[in-house]
Amino acid sequence: MKHPYKPLVALLLLSVLSFPSSAQQANPIKSVGKVNTVNISGQKVNLTTDQNAFIEVSVYSPSVVRVRMDKQKLGDDFSYAVVGKPKQTKANITQNNNEVVITTDSLVTRINKNPFAVAFLTKDGKVINKDEEGLTTSWIGEEVTTYKHMQEGERFIGLGEKTGGLDRRGSGYTNWNTDAYGYSTGQDPLYTTIPFYVGVHSGLNYGIFFDNTYQSDFNFGASNNRFSSFGAQGGEMDYYFIYHTKLSDIITSYTDITGRMDLPPLWSLGYQQNRYSYYPETEVFRIAQTLREKKIPADGITLDIHYMDAYKLFTWDKTRFPNPLQMNKKLEEMGFKTTVIVDPGIKVEPGYGAYERGKKDDIFLKYPDGEYYTGQVWPGWTHFPDFTSDAGRDWWKKEIKFFAETGVDGFWNDMNEIATWGQKMPNNVLFQYDGHLTTHKEGRNVYGLEMARASYEGSREHLPNQRPFLLSRAGYSGSQRYTAIWTGDNRSEDSHMLLGIRLLNSMGVSGIAFTGMDIGGFTGNPSIGLYARWIQLGAFTPYFRNHTGVNSKSSEPWAYGEEVTEIARNFISLRYKLLPYIYSNFYEAAQTGHPLMRTLAIDYTHDPKIYSGEFDTEYQFGEAFLIMPFESGKNYGKVYFPKGKWYNFYTGEVKQGNQEEIIGIQYNKLPVYVKESSIIPMQSLIQSTSEKPTDTLTVHVYNGDVANSFVYYEDDGKSYDYKKGEYFKRTINFDPRKKTITFDKVEGNYNSNFKNIKVMLHGFEGTTKVKVNNKSQNLTKDFASFLDPISRFDPQGSANPKEGYEVQRIVLKNDKDKFTISY
Structure with missing residues (x-):
């Protein structure tokens, strides 16, 4: 027997199949589409797509490539952040039916045509960063977002004033400058917008600066396991991709683009x-x-x-x-x-x-x-x-x-x-x-x-x-x-x-x-x-x-x-x-944009330990000091010493790197260590910078197995005369292979505030004589004491004796000519 409703069901099914769904009629997400025109001019590639997207990919320097795109013709190239200009760069740009390839001395940029997508590779073909296939860049109304493939084990750091851990993977952030009175330790956003981050994976690191001042959002695998992304509520997709083998050089290139500070007073x-x-x-x-x-x-x-x-x-x-x-x-x-x-x-x-x-x-x-x-x-x-x-x-x-x-x-x-x-x-x-x-x-x-x-x-x-x-x-x-x-x-x-x-x-x-x-x-x-x-x-x-x-x-x-x-x-x-x-x-x-206060990720980028929540507040103060913050009231704590040798700042005791350790924490002393081969200039105590220190500069040199240099710099500390050559600059080199400490010839016209240099040698036990420009001189014993006597908080209120340790010293005239200490 025929079912009485079968003809009606068939008719309804036919009508559903014959007419597109509302989703098919109007997709609310507009993709960037397929490239249909390419124009190569000098260091720039201009492209259009079948979705009426307008794109410009340009070489900013051998290590920096800029990507601009919009769903209308690109507007004026205006930015409050960018002050750096593109550098004349040797760039080889070729294309075929499938892609455009831009090659510089440092980087390969591959632009896929169908659909438009960008990949950045090393010269030997390793993927540094690439668009996520199927998503790339798209618009939802005026909101524009670029989706990047999340690499295996990839970490993300940066974005300026953002709460959370050092490694931002698994988190998302919004940039919208906010009066955040008494903010919580996980609150976002806060007061300042810095839409620049660094990605780290597979021994590689890169930076992305997204220059868009609308509310912007960054997703580093928050609520998804597929992509990282960055986007804004309006305006262009405009970002700079930066690649260097060293993270510190990424900071230098980023501050080439956005500028650097003048010397402060x-x-x-x-x-x-x-x-x-x-x-x-x-x-x-x-x-x-x-x-x-x-x-x-x-x-x-x-x-x-x-x-x-x-x-x-x-x-x-x-x-x-x-x-x-x-x-x-x-x-x-x-x-x-x-x-x-x-x-x-x-x-x-x-x-x-x-x-x-x-x-x-x-x-x-x-x-x-x-x-x-x-x-x-x-x-x-x-x-x-x-x-x-x-x-x-x-x-x-x-x-x-x-x-x-x-x-x-x-x-x-x-x-x-x-x-x-x-x-x-x-x-x-x-x-x-x-x-x-x-x-x-x-x-x-x-x-x-x-x-x-x-x-x-x-x-x-x-x-x-x-x-x-x-x-x-x-x-x-x-x-x-x-x-x-x-x-x-x-x-x-x-x-x-x-x-x-x-x-x-x-x-x-x-x-x-x-x-x-x-x-x-x-x-x-x-x-x-x-x-x-x-x-x-x-x-x-x-x-x-x-x-x-x-x-x-x-x-x-x-x-x-x-x-x-x-x-x-x-x-x-x-x-x-x-x-x-x-x-x-x-x-x-x-000069370089490198900060005084630096996360260990700058110098130890690919050491996974430094990203651990146990250790991610440890930092360097300059390259010499390793600072280990702890909550108040702790008597013991776990620390991590990165690669190398580390001197206890107060006692001179040496710790080997690449290891965790439980250390005692004193109420009166922050744990501070000094990296091997460090060079640290110090002066006598003053009560304000309006007061002159004594005429002797003390330069502490810590023995080590690696060569190191330090650029010592002086000027009047208050004017802009340093821009006219009124400065005193000298590079100090430590070379353990040659067993030398060299003070290079002085640059600049400023006369140093110090007539003498006292060199304090840490970890040079057994060394009693040195040669200064091949003339033999004796070392004398000295006492390294960086803090005055401090009362240790305990029930008896007992006081520690003066703390420090024995070192060797030599005092020399602060001449402007080069001189070498051989030990």
């Missing part, structure tokens, strides 16, 4: 005392005088928002600070520089000078109907200068004169994410974007960068031939050209202290060399032990600032008792003795 590398807030001026002088009386070296006092009249920018509270110029001159005489906070919001108040001048010059951010955008911050309802316009930056630069005339030396750019109460700035606010009118969606992430730029340029104009100090909370790639960055409103917790180390290391590998965190924590009150440990760590960070928030306990070093005062004094004093080493490392950062 020497005073900014000293200890800075801050809180929210020091006022009135009698309190400022009390803090300064107490630092001097207690022999705690310091160079800076920072003033938070209470110095202003009702939080109005470009004003001083005349009751609290009746004569700021006189105050700042007196602080200068005491060896202190003054840094003031500057927020971008200008109070809406008729008669208030900055408000009236801003209206007159028409420099505030606007809605599409021409009305100024108004948001609430500290002074109440405010307008915001448009720093993405020449007019806005020029106005701000003129206003900076107010501070220059009142003796201010440093500018702390805060609340520049943009932060407003409610934390929801409307997207229809317009930004000039230097002739590329856009909305808040594209302008937000560069607002902090451009505010820092305006502050820097204003400082340069009104403090002629004086290096300004700039600090910023928010930023974008390229911020290193203008400002230091600190990690914002952290918490007084052990987990935040260790998070801060990871944040600073991540920013260092991401091109930001001058960084810091609030020592002791901004929110809450640290325990005595936590404060003691944190200030020890602070001595080994680039920007060393003690800071705490309003309505918290005082957090100066003496606020935690005599023992902590002594610990703080010892480590801050050590910082000042190390200034020749630190300043020389900042010179390196200005």
